[in-house]
Amino acid sequence: GAGVSQSPSNKVTEKGKDVELRCDPISGHTALYWYRQSLGQGLEFLIYFQGNSAPDKSGLPSDRFSAERTGGSVSTLTIQRTQQEDSAVYLCASSLSDRAYGYTFGSGTRLTVV
Amino acid sequence: AQTVTQSQPEMSVQEAETVTLSCTYDTSESDYYLFWYKQPPSRQMILVIRQEAYKQQNATENRFSVNFQKAAKSFSLKISDSQLGDAAMYFCAYRRQYNTDKLIFGTGTRLQVFP
Numbered sequence: 001g002a003g004v005s006q007s008p009s010n011k012v013t014e015k016g017k018d019v020e021l022r023c024d025p026i027s028g029h030t031a032l033y034w035y036r037q038s039l040g041q042g043l044e045f046l047i048y049f050q051g052n053s054a055p056d057k058s059g060l061p062s063d064r065f066s067a068e069r070t071g072g073s074v075s076t077l078t079i080q081r082t083q084q085e086d087s088a089v090y091l092c093a094s095s096l097s098d099r100a101y102g103y104t105f106g107s108g109t110r111l112t113v114v
Numbered sequence: 115a116q117t118v119t120q121s122q123p124e125m126s127v128q129e130a131e132t133v134t135l136s137c138t139y140d141t142s143e144s145d146y147y148l149f150w151y152k153q154p155p156s157r158q159m160i161l162v163i164r165q166e167a168y169k170q171q172n173a174t175e176n177r178f179s180v181n182f183q184k185a186a187k188s189f190s191l192k193i194s195d196s197q198l199g200d201a202a203m204y205f206c207a208y209r210r211q212y213n214t215d216k217l218i219f220g221t222g223t224r225l226q227v228f229p
Binding site for chain 1: 118120156157158159160161205207216217218219220221222
């Protein structure tokens with residue numbers, strides 16, 4: 001596609017439920033990143049994919065968080081047993097591996113846990 | 115570990131005036147990249163300007179320029195002739211030299227532009 005697409009745009013879920021957030025990167029972009037932006041905070045790195053593998057998952061805050069990428073394209077971030085502190089905007093970005101500046105961000109998913 | 119600090123949570127400027135947003139960072143690396151991103155209410159992060167650490171010359175993009183002080187680990191953004199459309203959150207970010215490395219962001223500065 002022309003840009004990075006994220007769905008849903010907004011998600012309200014009850015505490016304790018599982019949620020899945022989707023990121024569809026730019027076609028051909030091999031690198032994919034997930035970030036979390038909590039209210040009043042900067043962007044916090046969660047996980048990085050190169051192709052389908054995740055060489056850096058150091059930012060995942062707990063084992064309730066997991067992510068996968070299939071076909072070197074779409075990625076899904078799953079949060080199990082959601083907590084109120086998981087409320088945030090989740091942003092995805094993709095880039096070509098051989099470009100120094102080629103990050104393109106999506107518009108994010110605003111997750112609200114009630 | 116690398117860190118990025120933006121000490122101004124909010125700034126305001128009058129239309130057509132100039133404003134400077136501050137950013138400092140900490141790293142032990144000698145080669146790296148620095149960025150300023152703009153985030154409007156649409157939430158999408160838009161690259162404003164970038165600077166390679168090995169370049170002494172400050173980057174400029176139209177009305178946007180940076181003051182890069184490598185020894186002081188300072189990277190400020192100057193917006194000249196401010197426009198109403200410049201109102202947004204601005205984030206300073208650092209990245210090591212490796213093309214696929216992650217960005218490390220500051221906490222952002224909210225810029226208001228008054229007519």
